[in-house]
Amino acid sequence: MISTAFQASAKPRPVLIRDDAHALETARQLAADFARDAVLRDAERRLPWDELERYTASGLWGATIPRAYGGAEISTVTLARVIATIAAADGSLAQIPQNHFYALEVLRVGGSETQKRFFFDRVLAGDRLGNALAEIGTRDFKRRTRLVRDPAGWYVEGEKFYCTGAIYAHWIPTLVVADDAGSDVTYLAFVPRNAPGVTVIDDWDGFGQRVTGSGSVTFSRVRVEPEWVVPFKASFDRPTTIGPHAQIMHAAIDLGIGLGAFEETLRYVRARARPWLDSGVEKASEDPLTLHQVGHVRVRLRAAEALVDRAGALVDAAQRVPDEDSVARASIAVAQARILTTKAGLLAADKLFELSGTSSTQSEDNLDRYWRNVRTHTLHDPVRWKYQAVGNFHLNGKRPPRHGAI
Template structure:
């Protein structure tokens, strides 16, 4: 049963220790593999009990992985987009929620890299290297339009944030909550990203996320009531999409990595169950389910789809890296399309892997104590982030009509 919604279920976190400084891409991947093996052990229990992963997140942060995109000139590892995507996929295979929680953290770092001042970069990069985490307060619900109603305004000589957000993945665990706000500048409204301290007076977080998947991401509500912030913590946002930047494709690359990882996790859970516990169908005439020719074929189909999704993810990462080095109309559009192609396949591959798990393993795999349904539930929940049908549209329009896709966070 879902626990009641909890306001500020835990005190705002304080970095327990200074994180490890990761040197390079190879070390980042090795640490991710070690952490994933640890995280996988209790993933089913956390999911079943909706147990928030506070201890796991502290280990995750202390590992240094949350700082791997901080540029080298600021003391970070500055890993490639391909490495970051693989790190996220590795963690997501072990626990889809833990793989998703830092997605908006890396996203905020990319917004800073693209649109922040040197002073803002220096300040926030240092905080991340010291173990502080970013959450998010981007989306709003309750309206049929996409207008944002959370406002940044002046009151009594200070800047204040007022509004309410939902789907705030990671905010509950964060030290800073990057928040999309609307501000009035002369005759026009502009959208900005305000980095709000988690401990600021007037910030309240409710753990009211009760989705059937990604259960322990803390993706609930955040309310801001007269929250005062420093002007130095406000970064341009919409302006970063008025010119070609990698913010959109970078974000989508990480979403594809989460889906791929969840699919890998489902496949990895399928194999031992079929080998050791599943019963062969009587018509197969074999002693073990793993020798059933049709089961073998289905296993091969799942493996091929996952390998194809991996290949497209790596290809997309190369396009993102090229656009980061030389952003322009063509490079950013090509990156957006490459990532959209990867997301199409990572979506279908993850859902297929979660579904085929039961088709191959049989009724015994549905027992609640096993928690094997979490892979499909996590994939189905996360793949709804934005519609694949529109990715097909933009991919087709790009190839057929040479039309560049729109620039926003969903492409």
């Protein structure tokens, strides 16, 4: 395991995204750029430093910031489409800013006015937010990373894993338990990536999403300022959109990877696949059984797109008027979208090989990255529990729990 130093340099202020249409067009242009070297980045595990600089400079990382603070305040529908567009080109690049946008939503919902103005301005200036939320080695999901508040100052102590984006970040929003406030009182401490005592370890070795940098972070008496600490649990004690906002981005990642796999299927079948000898046709693209399967995959992906759009609209509505019912409706709609994007994404990645034939497994094409990426990412949290939440809501009127994983 090698500790990776933060790579930072002075950069011009990013472009300011004007509106939703500008965000979508920017995403399409970036996706075309990112797709060119996606095969090599995955095959050689090249961390995408240059790509992330272009991604940040595009202004998309600040596009969700409210207009009152200088951002474009794009809709959740548009954010999901942006993420899916990038994911079709490179699943890892789509996942890296997921926790960045999550932290911005935590700030929007629970940050003080001073905190919002400070961090929103830093993001508009080009700062990236990572994450240090999860911990391993515990079965009870209790947090061990502590916020120590003593007369000498405030300090963060602990270890985290699955820290997607931390290696590329300027700030690492870290979930901490306050020593002096009870074990269930949690905060999100925004820790400078280059602060003394912060060690980011590039030890993510999953077979998919290989360049997300989802490794470990350790904090050894890391000094933080009180104004960098945002209430976290308090934002789930009332109905807020933090949970469904986080989850719809995961749905968009899986959808986008599936869409990318589908486009690869079309290209491969048209150009390289052979028809089965019993089909009686000259080209694989005319094989009736292949046409049936291509149609099946497209319908599933289109249905998943529709559910993501519908869920995004309900998250937007809940952001405008957050109450028990609006947040529950948004959460259930996002759970439905996550169920179908999981199934559709995996289906598209699997059919890529089934319809393209044995030659599609050649290493040089690296087409298995689609399956590896979507299989890895769909394990983020169990889809079986989303079926349960949807069923309980519709059958028993039971609202889903309020947390980031519904």
